[in-house]
Structure formats: C-alpha cells, structure tokens
Amino acid sequence: xxxxxxxxxxxxxxxxxxxxxxxxxxxxxxxxxxxxxxxxxxxxxxxxxxxxxxxxxxxxxxxxxxxxxxxxxxxxxxxxxxxxxxxxxxxxxxxxxxxxxxxxxxxxxxxxxxxxxxxxxxxxxxxxxxxxxxxxxxxxxxxxxxxxxxxxxxxxxxxxxxxxxxxxxxxxxxxxxxxxx
Amino acid sequence: xxxxxxxxxxxxxxxxxxxxxxxxxxxxxxxxxxxxxxxxxxxxxxxxxxxxxxxxxxxxxxxxxxxxxxxxxxxxxxxxxxxxxxxxxxxxxxxxxxxxxxxxxxxxxxxxxxxxxxxxxxxxxxxxxxxxxxxxxxxxxxxxxxxxxxxxxxxxxxxxxxxxxxxxxxxxxxxxxxxxx
DNA sequence: TCCGACATGTAACTGGTTACATGATTTG
DNA sequence: CAAATCATGTAACCAGTTACATGTCGGA
Numbered sequence: 001x002x003x004x005x006x007x008x009x010x011x012x013x014x015x016x017x018x019x020x021x022x023x024x025x026x027x028x029x030x031x032x033x034x035x036x037x038x039x040x041x042x043x044x045x046x047x048x049x050x051x052x053x054x055x056x057x058x059x060x061x062x063x064x065x066x067x068x069x070x071x072x073x074x075x076x077x078x079x080x081x082x083x084x085x086x087x088x089x090x091x092x093x094x095x096x097x098x099x100x101x102x103x104x105x106x107x108x109x110x111x112x113x114x115x116x117x118x119x120x121x122x123x124x125x126x127x128x129x130x131x132x133x134x135x136x137x138x139x140x141x142x143x144x145x146x147x148x149x150x151x152x153x154x155x156x157x158x159x160x161x162x163x164x165x166x167x168x169x170x171x172x173x174x175x176x177x178x179x180x181x
Numbered sequence: 182x183x184x185x186x187x188x189x190x191x192x193x194x195x196x197x198x199x200x201x202x203x204x205x206x207x208x209x210x211x212x213x214x215x216x217x218x219x220x221x222x223x224x225x226x227x228x229x230x231x232x233x234x235x236x237x238x239x240x241x242x243x244x245x246x247x248x249x250x251x252x253x254x255x256x257x258x259x260x261x262x263x264x265x266x267x268x269x270x271x272x273x274x275x276x277x278x279x280x281x282x283x284x285x286x287x288x289x290x291x292x293x294x295x296x297x298x299x300x301x302x303x304x305x306x307x308x309x310x311x312x313x314x315x316x317x318x319x320x321x322x323x324x325x326x327x328x329x330x331x332x333x334x335x336x337x338x339x340x341x342x343x344x345x346x347x348x349x350x351x352x353x354x355x356x357x358x359x360x361x362x
Numbered sequence: 363t364c365c366g367a368c369a370t371g372t373a374a375c376t377g378g379t380t381a382c383a384t385g386a387t388t389t390g
Numbered sequence: 391c392a393a394a395t396c397a398t399g400t401a402a403c404c405a406g407t408t409a410c411a412t413g414t415c416g417g418a
Contacts, residue, residue, distance in 0.1 A: 003278050004377080010285040020397050033280035035273070040378065042399055065386045067397060084285060087297070090304045092216070094275045097184050099214035099335055104191040104265060106327035113331075116268070123271045142356055146287035150294075153356070154280055157349045164345030168338045175323055175334070185405080201369050221406060223371055246414045248369060368415070379404080387396065 004044050005053070007034050009080040012054060012072040014147075019045050019068065029151075032131075032158055045070060053079055102172075110180045114173060121169040128162035131155060185225050186234070188215050190261040193235060193253040195328075200226055200249065210332075213312075213339055226251060234260055283353075291361050295354060302350040309343035312336060 011017065011025055023038040036044075045068075048054040053076030056068040072080070098120055105113050134155050135141065143149050188211065192203055204219040217225075226249075229235040234257030237249040253261070279301055286294050315336050316322065324330050 001278065002376095003276075003281065007281055010281070013285070013288070018397075019399095030281070030284070032274045033277040033284065035276070035378095037379065038398075039380080039400080046399095061396075062387050065397065084282060084289060085293070087300045088278050088282065090279070090301065090308065091277075093213045093339070095184075095216070096214040096272075097182065097269050098271070099338065100184065100188055100191070100211070101265060101269065103211070103214065103331050103335055104194070106331040107194070108265060112266070119268045120271065127271065144360075149356075149360070150284050150287040153353050154284055156352060157280065158274070160345045160349040160352075161342070164341045168341040171337060171341075172334050175330075179325075179330070183404095199369075200371095216406095218407065219370075220372080220408080227371095242368075243415050246369065363418100365418090366416090369413085371411080373410070374408085376407080377405090380402085382401070383399080385397085387394100389394080390392090 003034070004036055004040065005048060006080060006083045007036070008041070008044060008048065009053060009072055009076055009083075012070055013077060013080055016069050016071040018070065032154060048076070052076070110176050114176050114180075117169055117173050117176065121166060121173065124162055124165045124169065128159065128166060131158045131162060134158075184215070185217055185221065186229060187261060187264045188217070189222070189225060189229065190234060190253055190257055190264075193251055194258060194261055197250050197252040199251065213335060229257070233257070291357050295357050295361075298350055298354050298357065302347060302354065305343055305346045305350065309340065309347060312339045312343060315339075 007026075007030065008022060011022055017025075019038060019041050022041050023036070026034065026036045026041075045054065045056075049056065053073060054070050055073055056070045058066050059069050061067055098116075101116065102113070105116060135152075138148060138152060142152050188207075189203060192198065192206055198206075200219060200222050203222050204217070207215065207217045207222075226235065226237075230237065234254055235251050236254055237251045239247050240250050242248055279297075282297065283294070286297060316333075319329060319333060323333050
C-alpha cells in the first residue's frame with residue numbers, strides 16, 4: 001500500500017519539518033494509528049525527494065549541525081489529496097497472539113484460563129485509563145478547531161475500543177467462572 | 182516473536198495433519214486471529230522438524246501422491262506448553278490506514294469526512310453480520326465442550342469489537358453532522 | 363477429458379525492527 | 391564535563407505476501 005509516504009506527506013501538508021521531528025511525531029501524536037522509526041523515515045524521504053513530492057533546504061543548528069527541513073511540493077500535495085479521497089477497504093482481522101493463546105487454552109485447566117484473561121484485563125484497563133487522560137488537553141468537548149476535532153474523534157475511537165475489549169474479557173471471565181462450578 | 186511456530190504446534194497438539202490442512206485451518210478456523218500462507222508454513226515445518234519439535238510420516242493418496250502427515254513430538258509439546266503458559270504483553274496500537282486518513286481529514290470539507298465515515302460504517306456493519314452468523318453453529322450457548330467454548334469466546338470477542346467500531350463511527354458521524362449546521 | 367481441489371515446494375519482494383555508525387548541541 | 395537530546399544515515403535481519411513452479415487425484 002505504501003502508506004508511510006502518505007503519513008509523511010500528511011505531516012508535511014500541515015508543517016515543514018525535519019526527518020527527526022517526523023520520528024517524534026510518529027512516536028507521540030500519531031502512535032495510536034501509525035508509527036515509523038527513523039531508519040524507515042530517512043530512506044522514504046529520499047524516495048519522496050527523488051519522486052518530486054517533497055523538497056528540503058538545509059538549515060544550521062548551532063554552529064555547524066546541518067538539518068534538512070522538508071516541505072511538500074505541489075505534486076506532493078496533489079498525490080496526498082488523491083490518497084485522502086480514496087475509500088479504503090477495512091483490513092482483514094489483525095493477528096492477535098493473545099486470542100491465539102486463548103483459542104488453544106481449552107486444553108488447560110479453567111483456573112489457568114482465568115489467569116490469562118485477568119492479566120489481559122488488567123493491562124487493557126490500564127491502557128484505557130491512559131487514553132482517557134488524553135481528553136484533558138481539550139478545553140471544550142468536542143473541540144471546534146478542525147485539527148483538534150479529528151484528534152478528538154481518534155481518541156474516542158481508542159476509548160471505545162479499549163472499553164469493548166475490557167467488556168469482552170470480563171464476559172469471558174464470568175463465563176469461565178460459571179464453568180468452574 | 183516467532184508466533185507461527187506456536188500456532189502450528191497448537192494445531193498439531195490437537196490433530197496430526199499435513200501442511201496443506203494447516204493452510205486450510207489458517208484461512209478458515211483461525212483466520213480471525215492468525216493467518217499464514219503455505220509459502221510460510223512449509224519452510225516453518227522444515228525448521229520445526231530440524232529442531233525436533235515435530236515429525237512426519239509419508240502417506241500415499243491415490244496411487245503415488247505423497248503427503249507428509251505431521252505430528253507433535255514430546256519436546257514440541259513441552260515447548261508449546263511453555264508458550265501457552267506465558268503471559269503476553271498487549272501489543273502496541275495496530276496500524277490503521279483509515280484512522281490515519283481520518284486524522285488528516287480535518288483539511289477536507291465535513292461533507293467528505295462524512296462520506297469516509299459512512300463508507301467505513303457500512304463495511305463494519307456487514308462484517309458484524311457475518312460474524313454473528315458464526316454463532317449458529319453452536320447447539321447450546323455457551324457450548325460446554327471445551328474446544329467449542331474457547332471458539333465461542335473468540336467469536337464473542339469479534340462481535341464486541343465490531344459493535345464498538347460501529348458505535349464509534351456512528352458517534353463520529355453524529356458529531357460531524359452537528360458541526361455542519 | 364477437463365477442472366477444481368489436493369499437495370509441496372522456492373524466489374523475489376515489501377514493510378518493518380534492531381543494530382551499527384557517527385557526530386553536534388544543549389542542559390544540568 | 392557528562393548525559394540527554396538533536397540529527398542523519400546504513401546494514402542485517404525477520405515476518406509476511408505474491409508469484410513462480412510442479413505434479414496428482416477425484417468427480418462431473
């Protein structure tokens with residue numbers, strides 16, 4: 001699919017930035033739905049430059065340290081808009097090691113199934129709390145500013161997903177306990 | 182993580198089978214949480230054999246067609262049990278091209294955001310219906326048979342996940358419509 | 363007799379992670 | 391002055407997909 005290039009173009013469509021700043025964006029603001037390490041970003045920036053979708057100028061930090069400040073070109077903006085307006089098929093079910101484990105766990109004592117399930121529940125409950133904290137940054141809910149608004153929608157998506165996961169795990173735990181009796 | 186080997190060992194822990202049958206299992210029964218193509222399965226079976234975790238005997242179908250019927254060895258069963266009893270960390274957020282698109286869509290007209298969202302909603306509603314049909318195969322709910330029971334838990338997981346996704350998308354659509362006014 | 367399913371393998375490529383490699387700048 | 395952060399790159403490896411390659415078997 002080559003989605004990384006669109007993630008980069010999307011960032012540059014908002015602000016000019018260096019590869020280093022992109023890697024920070026991927027591990028912070030975008031981390032809930034896309035990530036990339038610098039070892040993947042720098043080569044991709046090379047490709048995007050080669051294809052004329054981005055360009056850069058060299059800026060100096062301090063005395064000698066050179067950094068490349070990238071910006072999106074007209075043809076880059078065009079390509080990004082094309083992608084933005086494409087309807088995408090929902091992906092196949094994600095691989096899930098825990099679910100695989102649960103599937104095979106029928107050969108284990110129910111007691112053990114319960115420990116697997118409650119461990120997962122604790123982890124997802126913790127994550128849910130973390131995501132809920134992200135809502136604090138908004139002064140009004142839902143935010144009116146367009147960028148904040150879509151940011152808000154994604155946080156809501158994360159919350160609903162974690163809630164559903166926790167509810168499912170609680171249901172599994174309840175059913176397992178019933179069987180134990 | 183090398184999860185594929187445990188998926189294979191788990192299958193062989195239940196029944197002896199050929200690589201071909203495994204590839205059918207991955208595209209049918211396991212597809213909701215793990216998949217593998219035959220091009221990945223056959224080399225992995227070679228590795229597992231080399232490591233002494235599985236073995237095979239050659240059986241003949243028809244007159245000459247040879248097939249390798251694999252079975253799990255004692256040391257394979259040991260390794261599988263070790264994995265089964267390991268608590269796993271929940272994975273980082275999955276990459277999600279739609280969410281990436283939604284995040285950047287703040288620069289698009291709200292009308293367009295709505296078309297993106299309702300397209301996704303339609304697809305997830307369809308998938309939800311398909312998963313719900315899977316419940317028909319059980320004669321009692323929840324099933325008492327251990328293997329059917331864990332199968333049932335996973336189907337419930339799929340249903341709750343799709344429901345949450347649909348609810349989130351509906352919430353997004355409602356909020357976008359409010360903003361349009 | 364033809365077609366779809368059975369059956370097994372390899373090669374090339376893509377996306378991504380981890381590790382290697384280097385050096386400047388800022389802050390405590 | 392040391393440590394954390396800024397800044398950019400490459401190499402080796404791993405998991406997974408697509409395509410290449412071959413041949414048998416059973417049923418319509």
